[in-house]
Amino acid sequence: MQDSTIQIENLVKVYHDRARGEVRAVDDITFSCRSGEIFGLLGPNGAGKTTTLRTVSTVLEPSSGTVRVMGIDARQDPVAVRRSIGFYSSTTALFPRLTARETLRFFAEVNGYPGEVRQRVEEVIHDLDLGSYADVRVDRLSQGMRQKVSLARTDIHDPPVLILDEPTTGLDVLNAREIRDRISILRDRGKTVLFSTHIMAEAEKLCDRIAIIHEGRLLGTGTLEEIRERTGERYLEDAFVKLLLRRGADG
């Protein structure tokens, strides 16, 4: 699979929690994403989406299995992997006392943007229409503006892969819509977007392909059409429930 930008094989993440004992947050998951597609990781809260994405971004080390990004093994060269991804989640905050321009410049430098940093920053500011807000401190921006800067920060070093963990969580309808539009634009520029959500409608609208996970296990992968075909259900929500029941019958 030459054109796979992200390859995840038999990924397992076990961790020990003092209150809950041993937890298998991710249990033998395999999937891969291609460039120029939006790949959605769909599942309820606590399904293992965040764990999977954090493992891809090398913040967590897998208990077993392999993660490859742009052909690089995440365990062998985590820094090279992080250089080729942009990671965003509802918990990755910005530095409140830096301005939008400073923030973008900072992350371009830290991620080792190969070209002229200043030029790239101005480009992105123009592209996102941040203009008049570029020199305002992040903590004085509105929630929606902050989200925009955050997304710009994720893409500032022009990585081939973007990993977005529940990017629309906590946003109002308009802001969420803007983020979704932005994700589509990034895909159209040839990037791989791996993103997670628990909102079925969002996955239906946005994703080229979907992986459904529940309690750390993969219930199914495919395009929306493929999943519909396999389950015989029109709506993703029904398909999800059907897959869940089928899994239960298997086990």
Place this chain on the structure above:
Amino acid sequence: MADRAGRLSRISSVFLHQLKSVLRDRRTIFLAFVLPLLIVPAMILLSGWITDVREEQRESVEIEYAVVGPHGDRAANMVRLAGQHTAENDTLTSLALKEETPESPLSSLADGELHLVVRLVRSSKIHSEGESGTSKTPMLVLYYRGDSDESGWAMEELGSALEELRTAQRRELLLSSATVTKPDSFMALQLTDVAPEGRAAAYTIGRLTTLFVLFFILAGGSVVAMDLVAGERERGSLETLLTTAITRRELALSKQLIVLAIALAICILQVLNLLLYTSLGLLDSPLAEAAISPARLIVVLLLLLPVAFLASGILLLISSRARSYREAQILLFPVVLLGAVPAAAPLIPGISLSSAVLAVPVANIALAVRGVLTGGVNPALAAVSWIITGGAGIAVSLWAARLMGSSLSPEADVLPTSPIQLRLRLFSKSAPRAFLPMFALVLVSSSLFSDDLALQIIANTVLILLGGSLLLLKRYRLPLRETLGLQLPSPLIWPFLGAAVPAGILLSSHIYRLSTALFPTSARMMEEMYARGIGLDAPLWQLLLLGAIVPAVCEEAAFRGVLLGSVRRTVGSVSAVIVSSLVFGLFHMTAVRFLPTAFLGLMLGLSVVLTGSILPAIVWHALNNALALILSGTSLDPTSPGTLPTLAAAATISAAFYVMARTRSAPSPQVALDRRHRGDG
């Protein structure tokens, strides 16, 4: 090579941007820069003012004294002469004296109606030239009260006036009679400091510099360090950084450099600040008279660099270790105290760099700095010190990098599910705080019932500690048995525990010795403590009940059950055992008992963590107290056991802990409760 450039640009980018961010925080600036700049001179000015006021008071005191004994007239005369002498002599402060004639002078002194009582003793045949050899020197005895400022001043003033008078009289005698009959009785003493000008001041500075610098760095850098990892972790910007192409080590290093830069800036500002106040004449500081050459100053600064680096690394380590900003602040305090210990090395008499201290980071630099400022230091030893302390700084930095990277939990969206879990969570947050009012109450009750030990024990342990603990459990509706951990442990542990009790007493006798060395306790105070503590006249059953069983049950429920159990959920087992034993020590009020009690708490806490139950701790505590009571009644004195018994005791206790760990059947109390209620949301 290309990557080295990349690394430098990453580090400098994080450094510059985060520094900018830090400097834009007004609260940080105020806490780290402005406040210390105001506080230090304010403190110095205040202490100067207090000294002045006391001096003034001292000079205005009229010394009220009485004379006793068979040679009263003679004594009174001498005191009057001394007073006159000070009045006639321009260089002396003249004394205001007032003789009183109370009925019983010594009891008036005790009641504070008099400052001094004077008695002349062993006075026979004074100035008896003819009968040389049999003459006895008169001796004036001044009775004063060490617990009264005025009486103490009166003693010093009159004492030195009498001394002056004696010197003057002798000189006159020497001048009037050409021959010196007894040279030794005419010897006058004069003390002259032959140290070069400023050297004495330099010595003071030399001994204290490292301690002060370390203090400034820890105090000034802490606000920034706690924010840079623990604070950012809470806000989420740490996670953002961890997903960028910077390595953990680069990140830790750049953050450490920020702490270092801020701390050094604060340090330099402090010194400049002091110099400014000194040069304006507002302050007297040894800095002004020390006259340290610029070359030496530069060497000192170079020597102190690794100390600053290490200190900022330690701050960062705490910040990385803590799971929250709050926890970081809790961890900070004991670390700052511990950090001061090696920096105080130059204060210990007779310690030198060419000893084992060379291997102790910070302590070796502190000694080298003292050497540079007061004379000389072996350059090779100084260089080794520099490398050792700098190496420790790098090691700490790497450690912090590791902790920083492993700080994210796999799932962000895991929340407690059942109501009892939520209550348990609230309980573990508020229970430790409840010990503050309990401490205040114990303080009050101890002074209220200071003369009735039985009442004091019942009030402190039963009402305050046990009562407070039960109230907490009731408030959060938690089951008594499972929250405190009252499950029966494996029966196998009891014989080992029985052996561990005397072993523990033996080990703690070492701690006790250390403690009496640190907090000198007068023999009388000890006797008083024992007399009050034992109350040997009480029947044995009463002694054992009040001295052993009641405190064991109540204190274990409070310190090991409630405190250890709740702190453990937020800071982990090791820290919780330490914290609970320190608090346990603090509750015993006296400085000399703090360390031994904390040591006992350490062992008891460990037994709770290992067995998952507080029952072994209750039994251990009770047996420990009972045995200590019985031992103190006998002549058996375990205060200085030899090496072999000590090793045997340590082995016994280790064996007991080993058996506890191996036979453990139940998980820890509150953890078990939490786990059992996991499902029912």
